[in-house]
Each structure stands twice: as structure tokens, then as C-alpha cells.
Amino acid sequence: MNSRNSDRRDCIYSCTKKMLKVPEHQVAGHIASDGKLGPLVDDQGRFFKPLQGDSRGEHEAKFYESFTSNKKVPDHIHRYFPVYHGTQLVEASDGSGKLPHLVLDDVVSGYANPSVMDVKIGSRTWYPDVSEEYFKKCIKKDRQTTTVSLGFRVSGFKIFDHQESSFWRAEKKLVLGYNADGARLALRKFVSSNSPADSNLTPNCAFASEVYGGCNGILAQLLELKDWFETQTLYHFNSCSILMIYENESILMKGGDDAPAPRAQVKLVDFAHVLDGNGVIDHNFLGGLCSFIKFIKDILQSVEKHDETDTSLLENGR
Ligand SMILES: O=P(O)(O)O[C@@H]1[C@@H](OP(=O)(O)O)[C@H](OP(=O)(O)O)[C@H](O)[C@H](OP(=O)(O)O)[C@H]1OP(=O)(O)O
Ligand SMILES: Nc1ncnc2c1ncn2[C@@H]1O[C@H](COP(=O)(O)OP(=O)(O)O)[C@@H](O)[C@H]1O
Structure with missing residues (x-):
């Protein structure tokens, strides 16, 4: 594979022109490799999870909306969940164009290894x-x-x-x-x-x-x-x-x-x-x-x- 192709595979530009990459430390779930749909990360500590089809994605977004604003959930419990920053249209990892993604804190971004x-x-x-x-x-x-x-x-x-x-x-x-x-x-x-x-x-x-x-x-x-x-x-x-x-x-x-x-x-x-x-x-x-x-x-x-x-x-x- 020439370097241009490999750059295209690993680095995708979102609508905001921020460089998005396949997460290095993802250990399970759907992985954005070989043209498949999966999450991406930026260099600012954000994790972009594509909204999955058959309403699962919508469902997850609704959960985050509800949970984030739910005053009945104590603060010390909120810290066990990734911080949610809404949804955003982002160039999807499978090359299918811009798709809505959940924007979350990348919970491993502060770690080197x-x-x-x-x-x-x-x-x-x-x-x-x-x-x-x-x-x-x-x-x-x-x-x-x-x-x-x-x-x-x-x-x-x-x-x-x-x-x-x-x-x-x-x-x-x-x-x-x-x-x-x-x-x-x-x-x-x-x-x-x-x-x-x-x-x-x-x-x-x-x-x-x-x-x-x-x-x-x-x-x-x-x-x-x-x-x-x-x-x-x-x-x-x-x-x-x-x-x-x-x-x-x-x-x-x-x-x-x-x-x-x-x-x-x-x-x-x-x-x-x-x-x-x-x-x-x-x-x-x-x-x-x-x-x-x-x-x-x-x-x-x-x-x-x-x-x-x-x-x-x-x-x-x-
Ligand atoms: O696609 P598969 O068979 O790898 O299954 C996925 C699971 O992978 P697994 O093989 O159990 O590690 C995957 O499990 P993990 O996140 O890897 O624990 C999810 O359960 C995924 O479903 P959803 O995104 O939560 O709705 C599952 O995806 P769906 O098949 O439900 O889309
Ligand atoms: N907010 C996050 N920050 C960093 N990594 C994450 C985050 N959310 C998920 N991951 C990584 O992605 C993997 C799959 O996430 P998950 O939400 O279960 O996706 P799927 O719905 O595809 O199963 C997790 O095992 C973890 O490695």
C-alpha cells in the first residue's frame, strides 16, 4: 500500500476539518478498519461513535441526553460515564459520507500507554x-x-x-x-x-x-x-x-x-x-x-x- 492510501485509511477529515483517526486503544465492539463503520478519535480527547442503524444509535443518543440531565443521578456516579457532547455530522470511517456520531470524551486520551x-x-x-x-x-x-x-x-x-x-x-x-x-x-x-x-x-x-x-x-x-x-x-x-x-x-x-x-x-x-x-x-x-x-x-x-x-x-x- 502506498503512503497516500495508508494516510487515507487512517486519517479522515471531519466537517470541521479536524483530523480523525481510528482509535488505537479500542478493545471491543465495531472497529473502523478495512472500510467498516466504527468509532474515530480526534487529537483533542474526543471519541466519535457512529450512530448505529436500526434505531440503536438514536437510542444511545437519547440515553446520553436523559442521563446527562438527570438530577437524580448523583455526581459521583456521573464520573463513571464518558462526558457527552451531543451529536455531530462527521465523515464516516466506511467512506459512506457524513453520518451522525455521538461525541464523547475519549476516556483513554490522557494516557500514554x-x-x-x-x-x-x-x-x-x-x-x-x-x-x-x-x-x-x-x-x-x-x-x-x-x-x-x-x-x-x-x-x-x-x-x-x-x-x-x-x-x-x-x-x-x-x-x-x-x-x-x-x-x-x-x-x-x-x-x-x-x-x-x-x-x-x-x-x-x-x-x-x-x-x-x-x-x-x-x-x-x-x-x-x-x-x-x-x-x-x-x-x-x-x-x-x-x-x-x-x-x-x-x-x-x-x-x-x-x-x-x-x-x-x-x-x-x-x-x-x-x-x-x-x-x-x-x-x-x-x-x-x-x-x-x-x-x-x-x-x-x-x-x-x-x-x-x-x-x-x-x-x-x-
Ligand atoms: O457483531 P458481533 O457479532 O461482533 O457482535 C457485537 C458484539 O461483539 P462481540 O462479538 O460480542 O464481542 C459487541 O460486543 P462488545 O461491544 O464487543 O462487547 C456488541 O454487543 C455489539 O452490539 P451493540 O453494538 O452493543 O448493539 C454486537 O454487534 P451486533 O452484531 O449486535 O451489531
Ligand atoms: N468514550 C470512549 N472513549 C474511549 N474508548 C471508548 C469509548 N467508548 C467506547 N470505547 C472503546 O470502544 C469499544 C467499543 O465500544 P462500544 O460502545 O461497546 O461499541 P459497540 O456498540 O460497537 O459495541 C470499547 O470496548 C472501548 O475500547
Whole structure:
């Protein structure tokens, strides 16, 4: 491919003449490659998600409009959602001309080398009144993945590999084939410093305490979300994902004067299937979230146990 063609593929100009690119850190969903329709990002920290057909896009835009102005949602919960900046006509990634896109904050834009994981929450991705065809498609995938058995499934992830100074991306086919052990291993691998590419290595969970643990870590954020989900009856978050993001360079610099915090973040994304809660708890999301939290807690406990054993061996001079 000559460089002009490759420039055309990766860089698309919007109506405002801002350079838009295929997101480097997208880990799941529809991807804007090979002439397909998918999200784009600019260099100002904005994420442009094309409104999907068959009303899903309109539905997601309506959710953001409602959620953004909903005074019943506490401020500390708003921070778990990407900031919404309305919709905008943008040159679509599939070359089909200008299409409406949701304009969102790009939640990974502040990171140089983010590790990112998308986990779809809930023990079912279908919901009442969907078409028979959609129901069948969803239930098939829900049974084939850990959605039914665990109440969540890993949809995709990438890790910044320090040894190689490059990103390692989990293969989508393998990720969708995980059973409970596979999901557990992926969650351990996500916070490990040993080579993700080597499937024979046991993940060392070197970053687990800093990323999953601590008062600002992933677990604390998930627990804050759980608190809200235990009482909120405003929305039902069908087929919605939790994104986990952190930067591991900062952890490796620990102890250094300039060492920044790992900035472990939880964000919720994908609201194409959100329904009104109608005064009913979102049991599907809440149940999945509790199960996911248990997996994260178990990893933290196993790391703490390991550290305690090391300390007692040292104290006993062994
Ligand atoms: O197209 P597929 O089969 O990859 O399915 C998409 C899912 O990919 P998956 O293979 O489960 O990781 C995809 O899941 P992720 O975002 O990858 O977790 C979505 O569920 C997507 O539907 P929607 O945009 O939320 O309405 C799904 O898209 P639709 O097929 O519903 O358009
Ligand atoms: N606001 C955002 N900022 C950065 N990345 C995002 C944002 N929203 C979604 N993503 C990335 O795009 C992926 C797919 O998003 P999603 O909304 O689920 O799309 P789809 O509807 O195609 O499944 C996520 O896994 C994440 O990597």
C-alpha cells in the first residue's frame, strides 16, 4: 500500500476539518478498519461513535441526553460515564459520507500507554420485547461465553508489555471462548508484568495491589458503583460494558520522585440497549457486577496471601 492510501485509511477529515483517526486503544465492539463503520478519535480527547442503524444509535443518543440531565443521578456516579457532547455530522470511517456520531470524551486520551479491558456485565444480553432473531443471537453468545455462568464476559483487552515496550492484544476468538478459569486468568494477566504473549507463564499479578486495590483502585470504584446499583431504579443497563483502564509505567516508577499514580479507572460504555428502569432494580447488571467484584477481590486476596508468606519467610530468615 502506498503512503497516500495508508494516510487515507487512517486519517479522515471531519466537517470541521479536524483530523480523525481510528482509535488505537479500542478493545471491543465495531472497529473502523478495512472500510467498516466504527468509532474515530480526534487529537483533542474526543471519541466519535457512529450512530448505529436500526434505531440503536438514536437510542444511545437519547440515553446520553436523559442521563446527562438527570438530577437524580448523583455526581459521583456521573464520573463513571464518558462526558457527552451531543451529536455531530462527521465523515464516516466506511467512506459512506457524513453520518451522525455521538461525541464523547475519549476516556483513554490522557494516557500514554494504557492497558484496557472491556467486560460486558449481566447474565443475559437480551431483554424483553427484542426480536426472536436478536434473542437467539444473544442467547447463543451468552451461553457460549461466561455471560450465563458468571454474569459477565470479557469482551477484549490489551496490555502494555514493558519488556517488549509494545502493546499485546488478546485475540478476540480466544477471549470469546473463555470459561470461568479463562476469565480469571485474563483478569490476573491484565495486572501482571511478565510477558502476556507467553501463555506458559503464570501471571505474576505484580500490579494487582496498585490497580485493583487501594482507596482509588478498581475495586473501590466498582464498590461505589455497586452501592448505586443496589438502589437505582432509573435505568436498566442491558448489554453494557465496564472499561478498566490503567497505565503501568507509573507503577514501575514507584518510589521515584516523579512517579505518577497508576490512574486506574472504571468507565461504563455502550448504552445502545439501555431501558427505563420503571422503579425496578437492575438485577441483571447488579448480579453481574457482584460476581465480577468477587473475581477482583479473590485476586487481591491471593496476592495479599502471597505477600504475607514472603514476609514470614523473610522474618524467619528462610
Ligand atoms: O457483531 P458481533 O457479532 O461482533 O457482535 C457485537 C458484539 O461483539 P462481540 O462479538 O460480542 O464481542 C459487541 O460486543 P462488545 O461491544 O464487543 O462487547 C456488541 O454487543 C455489539 O452490539 P451493540 O453494538 O452493543 O448493539 C454486537 O454487534 P451486533 O452484531 O449486535 O451489531
Ligand atoms: N468514550 C470512549 N472513549 C474511549 N474508548 C471508548 C469509548 N467508548 C467506547 N470505547 C472503546 O470502544 C469499544 C467499543 O465500544 P462500544 O460502545 O461497546 O461499541 P459497540 O456498540 O460497537 O459495541 C470499547 O470496548 C472501548 O475500547
